[in-house]
Amino acid sequence: MIDARVRTNVQRAVDSLKDELVQLVCDTVRIPSVTPTPSDSGSSDTAVEVSGETQVNHAFKPVMESCGLETDLWEVEKGRANLVGIWRGKGRGRSLLLNGHVDVVPPGPLEKWTVAGPWSGEIIAGKIYGRGSTDMKGGIAAAVFAMKALLKAGYRPKGDVFIQSVVGEEHHETYAGTGAALERGYRADAAIVCEPSSPPHKLSINTASPGLVVMHVKVKGKAAHISMRDELIRAGGLGAAVGVSAIDKAFLLYQALLKLEEEWGQTKSHPAFTRPGHFVLFPEVIQGGDIMAASIPEECSMTYIIWHPPQDTAEDVAEEIQAHIARFAQTDPWLRENPPEVYVPLFSLPPFETSHEEPICKAAAAASEAVFNRPASLYGCAYTSDAGFIRHAGIPTIVMGPGSQGVAHGFNEYIEIQDLLDAAKLYAMTIVEWCGI
Ligand SMILES: [Zn+2]
Numbered sequence: 057m058i059d060a061r062v063r064t065n066v067q068r069a070v071d072s073l074k075d076e077l078v079q080l081v082c083d084t085v086r087i088p089s090v091t092p093t094p095s096d097s098g099s100s101d102t103a104v105e106v107s108g109e110t111q112v113n114h115a116f117k118p119v120m121e122s123c124g125l126e127t128d129l130w131e132v133e134k135g136r137a138n139l140v141g142i143w144r145g146k147g148r149g150r151s152l153l154l155n156g157h158v159d160v161v162p163p164g165p166l167e168k169w170t171v172a173g174p175w176s177g178e179i180i181a182g183k184i185y186g187r188g189s190t191d192m193k194g195g196i197a198a199a200v201f202a203m204k205a206l207l208k209a210g211y212r213p214k215g216d217v218f219i220q221s222v223v224g225e226e227h228h229e230t231y232a233g234t235g236a237a238l239e240r241g242y243r244a245d246a247a248i249v250c251e252p253s254s255p256p257h258k259l260s261i262n263t264a265s266p267g268l269v270v271m272h273v274k275v276k277g278k279a280a281h282i283s284m285r286d287e288l289i290r291a292g293g294l295g296a297a298v299g300v301s302a303i304d305k306a307f308l309l310y311q312a313l314l315k316l317e318e319e320w321g322q323t324k325s326h327p328a329f330t331r332p333g334h335f336v337l338f339p340e341v342i343q344g345g346d347i348m349a350a351s352i353p354e355e356c357s358m359t360y361i362i363w364h365p366p367q368d369t370a371e372d373v374a375e376e377i378q379a380h381i382a383r384f385a386q387t388d389p390w391l392r393e394n395p396p397e398v399y400v401p402l403f404s405l406p407p408f409e410t411s412h413e414e415p416i417c418k419a420a421a422a423a424s425e426a427v428f429n430r431p432a433s434l435y436g437c438a439y440t441s442d443a444g445f446i447r448h449a450g451i452p453t454i455v456m457g458p459g460s461q462g463v464a465h466g467f468n469e470y471i472e473i474q475d476l477l478d479a480a481k482l483y484a485m486t487i488v489e490w491c492g493i
Contacts, residue, residue: 406440
């Protein structure tokens with residue numbers, strides 16, 4: 057139980073810092089920090105300036121220092137710097153890591169931002185608009201202001217607190233971002249990834265996420281002049297002796313994988329995921345044929361995204377899907393002779409799960425109850441984040457942050473100011489409960 061007086065003092069301190077917190081989010085949203093790709097060096101596109109991430113961290117640094125945190129800002133690649141805010145506790149307390157990323161996904165067509173521009177940081181009806189407001193400069197700012205509020209209220213955490221503000225999350229460059237910060241020694245007894253953890257509820261405590269696997273499948277056909285089409289599909293036609301459409305065959309395979317996806321809805325589950333059928337496999341890209349070639353398509357490829365339960369490994373899932381495709385190929389004379397080429401896992405991101413019995417879950421739940429005056433909600437989250445890598449490094453981890461996945465990566469992204477304040481209170485209260493004061 058968090059002491060009622062501490063709770064009131066911390067909440068008051070956060071409220072008194074509201075304007076500064078809002079200003080910091082607006083200022084950082086106004087810095088375009090789209091994750092650069094190697095081809096962006098020397099880019100003239102202002103939305104993809106290589107130093108955008110670093111500029112954001114340069115904006116966070118003095119605010120961290122004004123809170124009484126030490127800072128460590130270091131370049132991992134040319135123009136790309138991570139930042140860690142460090143609170144050295146008095147000792148005898150558990151340490152906590154708060155993690156967030158400063159890079160953002162591209163805004164897309166600017167005319168789609170009908171409420172406010174992606175780099176405007178405009179406030180309309182209690183919401184700050186712009187790319188990165190929810191995902192996730194708001195989360196980092198709330199973590200910084202949690203520390204600022206605690207210290208302003210006169211509470212000094214006993215355990216160490218590290219606020220990691222890293223680059224390259226959206227492109228999964230863990231080596232440059234979160235991985236580099238962990239390697240530099242910024243590890244703790246538990247971690248909170250401050251990504252937006254709504255829906256279903258604002259600031260819910262996410263204790264698991266699925267693993268992500270990318271699969272590429274190539275289906276072969278047999279090219280022939282398009283005038284032969286009827287020979288391939290009508291009874292009595294010459295069939296595969298003349299040609300085979302790779303697209304037709306890929307479509308059969310697509311149907312077979314759709315059946316597997318349906319089956320997963322019944323068979324794959326995890327206690328942290330309350331929604332049935334959360335684990336899915338679906339094509340993100342299907343490519344085949346060439347309109348200029350005027351031939352029956354020789355090849356069709358499909359790239360799949362697969363979300364698998366945290367208890368499975370990427371290898372388990374790859375094996376299962378490969379076996380399914382191999383079995384299916386046996387049912388078609390052409391695919392039996394010309395089995396699809398399957399590349400899986402082409403790429404994968406680790407899942408994470410942290411038992412609800414872990415002390416960090418209990419501490420966050422106690423903090424959540426103190427802030428919201430209702431039982432805490434613990435869920436699995438529908439997306440992957442750096443939580444997978446932090447958990448993989450042996451640190452009990454949860455995802456808990458302001459904003460909503462419903463507006464992240466979309467047009468007119470925003471964060472509610474109330475959500476920012478609640479997040480700062482929630483982090484401050486979790487620090488009290490976890491690190492001691
Ligand atoms: Zn994010």
